[in-house]
Amino acid sequence: MPERRTSLASGFSAGLATGLTALALLLSAFGGQTAQAGVFDDEEARRQIKDLSIKSNERLDTLSKAQFDLINQIQALREENAKLRGQVETLNYELESTKKRQQDFYIDLDGRLRKFEPQSAPATENSPPANAANPGADPAKKTASDxxxxxxxxxxxxxxxxxxxxxxxxxxxxxxxxxxxxxxxxxxxxxxxxxxxxxxxxxxxxxxxxxxxxxxxxxxxxxxxxxxxxxxxxxxxxxxxxxxxxxxxxxxxxxxxxxxxxxxxxxxx
Structure with a gap:
């Protein structure tokens, strides 16, 4: 009887040890799969972040180039506007100069022509009054020119x-x-x-x-x-x-x- 009890105890111990071992192996396998899944998720996230970063950089480069082109265009327009303003000012100056020369020419021509025109003789002390020939004339209607x-x-x-x-x-x-x-x-x-x-x-x-x-x-x-x-x-x-x-x-x-x-x-x- 004592030997039988000893045998049963040994068998029970051995079975328990075997079960524990199997449970440990199962847990180990499950933990390994979880670790592998975690590693896979991290790599995918890094890849997505990297792709997003590349796309963002490309968009920034495109925007920067467009902004740079716009700045160049604005500068070109400013230079063109300044050039046109200068041309307008030059044309206005030339126009005013031409008008001034034309007016001076007209004045000079007027002076030259007036030398050949008959001039009215100014009244003198010995000149008879305008109404001397007709004493009854109305002086207001016979006013002599000056x-x-x-x-x-x-x-x-x-x-x-x-x-x-x-x-x-x-x-x-x-x-x-x-x-x-x-x-x-x-x-x-x-x-x-x-x-x-x-x-x-x-x-x-x-x-x-x-x-x-x-x-x-x-x-x-x-x-x-x-x-x-x-x-x-x-x-x-x-x-x-x-x-x-x-x-x-x-x-x-x-x-x-x-x-x-x-x-x-x-x-x-």
Missing amino acids: PAAEAHEYEAALNLFKANKIKEAAGAFESFVKAHPDSSLTPNAQYWLGNAYYALRDCKQAINAHKAVVNKWPQHPKAPEAMVNMATCQQELGDTKGERSTLQAVIAKYPDSPAAAAAKKRLKK
């Missing part, structure tokens, strides 16, 4: 034109023409009124003003120049036929004038 005052008024209007105060000059010349219709300076004032309208880019009014010079004072030294100015206005209005007709009329009416020589040159172009 050449000195007229000349001063005319020069004031001309100085406004020379100072590039064109609108004021036009008003002054128009007032002079209305106030002194019989003055020897009225044809000049009418001529300059046409030039003032031209400077104001009102070619229709300029043509009408110059036409008045030709119609009222056809023998005046400024009549040929007025016709040439009319042709210039017609050219700017696109009236090529009218321009040629006016230039031909200048040559026909005033063949020996400088205006006729200028008209011939323009017709050859």
